Amino acid sequence: MSERSDSLPIVLDAMGGDAGAAPNVEGAVAAARAGVRILLVGDPVRLHAELGKHEASALSQAGLLEVVAATDVIGMDEHASDVRGRGEASINVAVKLVKDGRGAAVVSMGHSGATMASALLTFGRIPGVDRPAILNHVPTLKGFGVLLDVGANTDVKPQYLAQWARLASVYLRVVEGRENPSVGLLSIGEEEHKGNALVLEAHALLRGSADLNFYGNVEGKDIFKGTTDVVVTDGFTGNVVLKLAEGEAKVLFTWVREALTSSWRAKLGALLVRDALREIADRVDPSAYGASPLLGLRGLAFIGHGSADARAVKNALLRAARARDAALLTKLAGALQQV
């Protein structure tokens, strides 16, 4: 219970995600046990039933867990634009709680497009930001780095990339304590004359930004090497990269599992190496980071995987609480204002 008593709770869209309420409630209970105050938004009957499975009444009595009713849900197969006029949808209720000053940040494992749309419509943008971007955490040889945009914006302008580089630099400095984060521009060669039309223009813009620690162009191979702290790209390329990276890791681990059961000799060896290999699988598991901040809005929002498990929900809630405690929003707005 290390939380300051005056800080606002984190708001969880507890109906969001492929598996509905169960992993959301389990993750929220775990985060509440770690001292984070949480508002659970959704169908009260469902949520209280799930809470009942986790002996959470002490947490509720301590004010760490509170249910806020929402009678509607945006389904994973609906359109992002369906958030309009659905005031009772859990994501809209959750975002509004933050807008109204009753919560510090919203976290959702539900429909990403709907979460973005709801947050954009309700919070609005920070002055100096043309488009918000989703930032993703990527495991690297040096620990982890961040990649953005990973899907909010498919067709972009050079200045968006510069704005996102700025937002990501502040995020890493403020929330992760990384001093003077380096920024790489994703391209197809290190040389500054390599890239598509967007990248060539963005390169010049980034090079001329005195407030950024611009490294230059980076390539696909640099993402996992961790050549720079931040890798900035358009939301089309970023989304392809993100899904490829997760898909490749899954396939490689499938092959490793097959290899470790391919003979009696391998099976015996597998018993001895299993723990060491599991640690790698954990490192590349997106649930280690929980959720991705949507940066550039006048409100904090974190977007997770639809397939998020309780561990991911818990980590997302802890990350949101860290961003709140670091006054991330104020610092993002300040950095953009100075430009």
Added chain:
Amino acid sequence: MSERSDSLPIVLDAMGGDAGAAPNVEGAVAAARAGVRILLVGDPVRLHAELGKHEASALSQAGLLEVVAATDVIGMDEHASDVRGRGEASINVAVKLVKDGRGAAVVSMGHSGATMASALLTFGRIPGVDRPAILNHVPTLKGFGVLLDVGANTDVKPQYLAQWARLASVYLRVVEGRENPSVGLLSIGEEEHKGNALVLEAHALLRGSADLNFYGNVEGKDIFKGTTDVVVTDGFTGNVVLKLAEGEAKVLFTWVREALTSSWRAKLGALLVRDALREIADRVDPSAYGASPLLGLRGLAFIGHGSADARAVKNALLRAARARDAALLTKLAGALQQV
């Protein structure tokens, strides 16, 4: 010596690549031993010195290996445009041998941009193809698939993607014996309304192409899953994807190696699982496929990694010989003419 006596040799730019002549000559000797006739283009003194290390005189006497002199080389750090007016550069000599009917295909591990430029200037394009594309082989859960373009064209038009889908389908059918290859369009969601402006237009074009087995959009995760035989994308995204995929595999195997030496227990297990794991590393090693065809020109060209080893060179030469034997060029031109 299964080769038909009337078939033209494969031409190798034997000076190309980070390590120069050594891996080229070693790979050529191995391919010649497998019955492929090869012209080695480069500095005769260097090449004969390398050949001397491999007891290749019997292969030379049998006409399987022949050296063709070229006094100049395009360095890996020069510009692609430097191929102009450098008639004695090994890549230009190699490409001209094919143009003049003295070779069936050119293979180079040298400067990719220079190889593309040389081939485009000398061969010209197949009628119906606006831009040539580099096709890359990708290991998948189902064996392997192909991805194109991986770097020849950074800013593209929708019709290029349709042309490349056609070229790749013919390549897989003719050279790899894959019936009716399926084609996926790389995007950020399966739904046809998802993607950037380029993808939305290309989707409609591909959907309307009766000669293609168009599956629809695929995502980054589908590349390693092998959802479709062909994945088509612009050369910027494709190049980022290619380098990310190779970089991620390298990092994951670095972590696996570290894990297997992290304790005495793991080291003991490693002895038992090493062979099984090495097979996976081999599967994702680009040298298994040797080189990537540059499709869409009136001449066959294969472009490999600058870091190619002898195994990659050998596999590239065998692949080029297969393409020649399958009359790939005639069939590509035929397919484009029918549209």
